[in-house]
Amino acid sequence: MGSDGSKRSVAPRTLSVRKFAESRAAEVENLHSVVANRLSNDFRSRRNKRRRTTAHDNQLANRRHKKKQKDSQVAGADPNPTPPGKVPRRVRCRNELKQNPESGFCTSGDGTSRLRTHVWYAKRFTMTKLWGFYLPLGLLGRGRGSRALLKRYKQGVVIHDASYHFAVQLEGPEDSLISVLDRVLVPSPSAHPMDMSQSILSGVTYGRAMLHHVQTPLSKPIAPVMYMWRHLDQHNTGKVQQDCALNGEGAPENIDGSVPLRRLWVWVHVSGFTEGYDALKCACQKEMDELGSLIRCSSLEGHLTKLEVMGSGAFKLLQKILHPIKHVLERPFQLKKHSSVEASKDKKKMEYDLLHNEDGFPSRAILSLMVKDPREYKDEEAVNDSKIIAVSTVDGVLSHATEKQPSMTQPLDKGGGLLLLSQAHHGLWDAASGIRTPIEENVLHMERHKKRMDFLCLDNYNSGMSNSLHRSQSSRSCPLMLLRNGSADDRLKGWSIILPLSWVKAFWIPLISKGAHAIGLREKHWIANNAYLPYFPWDYPDCNAYTSLMAIEAAASHSKAERHPPAVRALKVPIPPPWSAICPFDKAYTAGVDTLISSERRTSSSSAPSSLTNSSSGVTSSRLQDHTCGFRGSVVRTNKELTCFLEDNYGGHSFLFPHKMASDKSFLKALKDKSNVGGLANGSSRIMARHDLGFLRVILHALKEGFFEEGAIVCAPRFTDISSRALRLEDNEIGLQMPQSAAASYFKEVCPGEWEIQVPEDPIAKESHRWPIGFVTTGFVRGSEKPTAEAFCEVNYLAHLREEQWTEMSVERRKREIYVLVRNMRSSAYRLALATIVLEQREDDLEFM
Template sequence: MPNIRITKAYEKYKGKPRTVAGPSRTLNVHKFAESRASELESLHSILKERLSNDFRSQRSKRRRTTGHDNRVAKGRVRKKQKSGEENLNKPDYLKNDKKTLPRHVRRRLELKKNSLNGFSTSGDGTKRLRTHLWHAKRFTMTKLWGFYLPLGVQGRGRGSRALLKKLKGGVLVHDASYCSAVQLNLYDMVIHIFFQDLLLSILKTVLVPSPCSHCEDSRNDILSGAIYGSAELHHVGATFAKTVAPVTYMWQPQQCRKADAKVDHADICGEQQKVDGCASLRRLWVWIHAAAFIEGYNALQNACERQVDAAGSRVSCISLEDHLGRLEVIGSRASKLLQKILHPATCSSVNSSLVKYESYIKNEDQILSSAIFSLSVDDPRFLNKDIPDALEVKAQDILSYKKDENGGNGTPKRDMKLRSCSSVEREGTYGLSECIDLWDAKEGIDPPIEENILCMEKHHQRMELFRIGDMKSGRQQSSVERRSSRFCPILLLKNDNHKTSIIRWSIILPLCWIKVFWIALVTNGAQAIGLREKRWIACDLGLPCFPREFPDSNAYSCFMSLEEAAYDEKSELRSPPTRTWKVPVSSPWDSVRLGLEGLSGVGHGRMQHEQLSPNDTSYSRRCITDTESSCSAPFEGFVARTSYVLSQFLDEISDSHLLLFPKVLDRTKCISKFMKDERLLNEDTDRAIYQINRDQKPCFVRVLLHAYREGSFEEGAVVCAPHIDDVMLFTARSDISKGELQVPESFVRSCFSQQATGKWEFQVPEDPAAKESYRLPIGFITTGFVRGSKKLVAVALCEAVCLAHLREEQWKAVGVRKRRKEIYVLVRNLRSTAYRLALASIVLEQWEDDVECL
């Protein structure tokens, strides 16, 4: 009874509001510092002498596993390292000293440097990214394409579920500085129109699709520098054969060029910088992946040497490999993170309307896909949490974009332009500064302020807060001989398009500024990813990943040869009883020829490789170039990644009746129309299909595979052509026994045999049971299922004519109402005996092109 009363009294007291005021949240220390200034100065002088004027965090006090170790030998090593750091700053130290520093000391000092251009290299010449030290502590590193690159987080290669969750609810960042740009420009004083036509003629010979093939509005926006373009790079004269790499190209904006004029730009320090603008110096950047940079540079240089205008002017090809870097920011909250970090540099003496990047982020629906923004932003290390509201202005003060009235299908209008840089400068805004600084990256851009100087400045600020010491003398000591800047020119690329719902941004900036922005992105919530995680994201978004999904390139052959060597080395470490039978790491694409021959009743026995006749068409021949490396193997066929190329292939073989739909703009309605028309399917088409493909090289298209009911598709799995009875068996019955559509295990072990040359070939089985159950291959999976993804989609390359034949056969077997746009195929993992039914969707039937690459 007393306990109940106490409880009720406590509850009654608990409900009453408390009136006791808490202590003040703000404490003014200036009056205390003034009264005890002498005491604080004496304490500061004692600490200064004890720390030798080095106020950085002591290494022994850091949370490290060896922080407690204070042995005498360790102290000597620390002294040697410290003396090495001090002496290494002297230019003639290494020349005069016979005993060089240890390797780990030299490497640490080299990685701490922030040179204007280039990468630090190891002893064998392998380059290290500017973020190498950050990645090496957290990621598994691999030597690839001449770089030490982060493969993925430490572990067994899992974590895709958490990564995709972060993609949809957070931000991911990837250092893509291994991709480099090639600059095309002309130094002769010629008219700008002729120079633009000369560049367009060069790009037309090596790019598919070329800028001239776009619609008028898109072409004008690309040429004006408002948006960038994506295409495939080929060798000259082989635009429909072997691929070099997918590229991104962008023009120098027209508003940043002024013929025979000098424009004065007032920077933050009040200095005047005069930049000469010349109409003939409009440049073009072509971004190429590191796996094919040398080959791509040679292809562009060869095209420039062949193309010369009537006046004899020639376009020069310059490599920017060691001057520019690139950061990829991906995720649903990527725009908010950039809004927090990127603040356009403004002059403190200007009180007019100031441009802030938030105006662009808040109006994403008014920004073009593939848009380019030229900004000069503040050093993110100097940003304050409290940004003045005066920087916020409306986006329509800078952009004059108009929304698409037709539903926003991604097609830009002609009146969507950026205002000229001159009008922006006259209004006193420096946020959209001219991109001429970054486009002159070859001449050098001032690096950021060094970390030790920033630490000293922060220390002086703390001393100023407590009113200790002589502030003027301290600030004079912070000046350095090396020229530095607090502002960085960047190019911001928006990668949002109608194919994916995830927003992607690319930041192009000087190489010496990479580390500064990387730390700012990571510390503000972005999660770093490596090559493995990037591939997961590409598969989840339905985008191709270079070079794994480009078997018609030399980069694919070289990459797969390295993968196969690593696989063999790993298998040799196992004992013979625990080893699994060997399967081809690089898919044997030549075996698809057997599927084509199977349509005409040929293809018995081992697959034979036929030599091409001299009068083969451009689609049948293979372009042999001097740039092909020794590791490249011939790829029998080509991959169509644009509707134009696929249409040209169909016209070349005079097979427009094939059930492939790359031409019509509204492809969904077109396919639906064909599905409901029974007159289009007659018996004469089969005979034409069989006769054509026997002498033609295979044409591959990229397809997206979804499991019909069950199954997990792995990389390298073979895609086979099912019989119509197989499709009926899988679709008609609700429960299928596991043994109804399987091949013997002996056939699984011997279906692909490796020859003495290292090449894999498909073996037609001789066993009667295997003959009855095996199916002809029509393609291979390049990217398997990503664990944790809700889409569960795999990416494969399949032969186009075989897909058309399967679609026709399946449409004939069912009624009009049961026909589907997707095509039924069978998928079998290389070490599995069971076939799984899958639905294949052709990408070129959904989009006009498939050249965009992650």
């Protein structure tokens, strides 16, 4: 068809197949002859290549359906028994989950919330009801597959929908917000070093801490939280001031004229959200009552969500999915003051080095972006689009840049860093006021179809303005935040994507189609164990969320046991572990184990149930004093808390070394000290009489063999258990074991949910009894290269064991780790293990998953 160049040629809508075949007859005959020669004129389909089509038909079911329909018609009944207007439940649920409102979760009939990715997960995963949500527990099957998952995490990408994490937003003067955080967070933000505190306060990085109740410093913890400040610039401070003016609220200013109003988010897990939200509101109310400041505390539940992308290829996957809008990334990086030629070289070198380098982003970095809708982005457009570059200035402030840099004369903040003026930053922080939803799938399909028809020069009869109204209410760009989890030295590698809840589906399918492998709660627990990180709430025994979770697991275990006959039921074990069975160290080693046990029995059999202390020996019973809270004591998670604990108990002379002491050669000096070889240095007498218990998180490695399960008992070994290990290995003898009857009666349930430890009367069984010092909260993961277990052990017992082992061993045989014995609840064999104290390896133990 000809064209004069002014008008575009358009092919007809309908084509004549007969004329098309006649014009191509010669070509078709040539192709037929080639195919006939290859098949030797045998055009019959092979039997192994045939597919079952119409022959595979459930004729019996169809016959029954037709018979029922015929009988109903003969009887005069309505062939459609569904009342008019009544939609089947399956159709109603699917229609509800297809909807994409701006905020809120879909709920089932009993009020249980569903994730936006519920339909995708429910088809492939085992779903469980926890904390008011239907959550993906793991892949369908028996709960195996950890080896393949860890391999995929090491070499690929895994993704998890963490929409069950909610944010609490605090608004008010900066000093008042810091004071509120100091009331409820441990460690408090003001306790951080100056550079770290300034980085968190400026919104460049986020912080982690434990959320406590507004009480004394020893108040019960609620949950680990992540808090992040909104970046401070003229735009958002002016907007906050304008909002306060509209509400009739004052906006106080500092003496220097700066506006101190700030905004921050505190992210809490759903299992501790209600308790944490109440604690934050209580802290805000006390701050307003004392100082008269105006602080607003609101929940962002149902407005924001979080996707966790983990693995070695997480950053590359984000580069494929996220395509920033150029005009939003306004701030280039800051160059040093030298000549223009050197500056140009440094600029090109920095761009080249940081373009594909994930290590250029510091740990806990926050990146705010406005990105295009990943569903309608074409791969061929990536050549002309900008890419994310992370630039660290002298002061550690992050900025974003594109390959085509704008003018180098941009305003800087007072500290010499770069001001990030981003629409994405403002849009996401204003998510509570509403963010435009993404375009629906059917609209995108119609647009793709129209493009194909235009490419083929065919007219499209369905084109029109039917979707113009919907397009005006939707958006093609989404504001989001990227949070860097871990660093190059950590075993955890990944990013968290914070985005509006209505955009989860728009990002989920592209991430899956680009190679990410979805995981559930079980698989995420495996990854946390592989990265040596605690997993909330399983590894937080001092929180109420752990107690509630263990109550659910105990009920499920009891229900499972009830379905078996009594003769074949497994041994009943305490769930959760009886933390009350661990008695204070000073009582156990001052009175002796035998005196302690006899004192406990006299106390338990006494006529006065409220007397929990034997007046003659002064020994406190290890029975649970308050069965509503299964954990007694506190968990030490920072070096400052550990140092204070050791000062109170040991006066500064202890065989436990916080990270700061371990890094300044005090640890190596004590490890190689030969003065204590040959006998104990009377370490027990240096311990002051204190009744409180302190626990440390330790990493357990099996010394030779053994598989440590969740709930296993960590016991204090005698030195003969360690020294005789080599002889047992040479003679192929079995290690330390206790009789099976003693293992079955090691813990006795005195009432529902309350257990106490029992020491056997038999001398042989009593000789093999070892006193518990802690319990395993996360067991070994099958398939891991170096299987490890996470446990919590009492501080004083660990100090005593290290002192005993170092004084009895030669310098060459000493280790940094501490020898302990581990026994599974239903086993009678003790396994020797090495316990590594986490706080001796890190400054704090606040990272979590």
